[in-house]
Amino acid sequence: MVYNAKILLFGEYTVIQGSPALAIPFSGFSGRWRTNRPAEAPDLLPFVQYLTGIDFLNETLDTAGLEDFLRSGGYFDSTIPTGYGAGSSGALVAAVYDRFAHSPIKPATPEELRAVRSILAAMESFFHGSSSGADPLVSYVNRPLLFRGNEVSFADIPGDTAAGEAFFLLDTGIARQTGPLVKRYLEGCRDEVYDRRIREQLLPAVTAAIRLMLSGGPGLFDAFKTVSRAQWALMPDMIPPACRALWAASLDATGWGIKLCGAGGGGFLLGMTRGIQPRELDTGPISILPFHPAGHKI
Known part of the structure; x- marks a missing residue:
């Protein structure tokens, strides 16, 4: 097994x-x-x-x-x-x-x-x-x-992604502990302004992305990019310094984006492309692992 x-x-x-x-x-x-x-x-x-x-x-x-x-x-x-x-x-x-x-x-x-x-x-x-x-x-x-x-x-994830869309993992090469990152986030949420920004900017984008992921409807890539931009603005401490330039480049890119994959701080980042294949991206020393959202590597 x-x-x-x-x-x-x-x-x-x-x-x-x-x-x-x-x-x-x-x-x-x-x-x-x-x-x-x-x-x-x-x-x-x-x-x-x-x-x-x-x-x-x-x-x-x-x-x-x-x-x-x-x-x-x-x-x-x-x-x-x-x-x-x-x-x-x-x-x-x-x-x-x-x-x-x-x-x-x-x-x-x-x-x-x-x-x-x-x-x-x-x-x-x-x-x-x-x-x-x-x-x-x-x-x-x-x-x-x-x-x-x-x-x-x-949850049932459609077997086929929308035409031209693909997912991949980015290996930061950094092991980290989840606990301190979550503690930092919770401390930040004690600030009413920050908590409101999370609830108004990031939470609806995440909810929309999950709904589109499960329905197979159009708009998933755009929702993914919205999550990426919100995390960039609201969670800079969770983005590994070695990956910040790559993430910044993705913000204005029309064909790809990246977001956290878990607590951040290292581990994997999650990426999505539209119209290009993940392995066509230039991610420098950060390795790419394409996968299907149903859970198997490609």
Whole structure:
């Protein structure tokens, strides 16, 4: 069984103010269980101890079986980069739940999605101090999901993008921590003027982009560019310095744009083109990874 990475297409930060957020599994990076653990593989026994120490998780999971598997040479082999907001810990949590839960829920309804999400959130909190459960849920169900507050539902993304439109990731080469970036954003939102600008300029653009993404209707590229310009104006601290010139160049470009892909500060940036192919862009030392919004690399 393969557990894919996660990409947040739209909704970073604005989900805090009530906008929807749209996330997809991404097969370009993934993890799976293997045996014959190499020396450099991460030690997961402290994670097992954490799971064992929380009563409802210890009851939900076969923690003894997980520990035996790890001690006998089992390990989670992952290509998902850490510190990129791509769900590296989420994929691991999904894999543990899927293989070692006594009766893993296979969610088919929003209610079942919420139930699984709460379990996965408690599990992933070991790695981050707290977790929304979104990343492991995307990896576990391996389908696009739409989040709004505590609500979550399956999302259907059209199989074909509009003619001439394409998506890509930009690899900044920078690992970062999400927590400090979110803290900085929340502190900024204490300013009523800044909070109002987020709600009036960025939030409607994000909501429109998600609606167009799911409907397949015209105007997605223009909505993407609106999000890009708003993030440039409102979230400069989240844009890695090495990427600022490229982002600035995209603002006036008619055929391409870039935006944050998660918390920013490094990791991946999300790009979109219209009328040109992503690999035709000159992004200098920043590598391009084209992908289909349904979640697979091209």
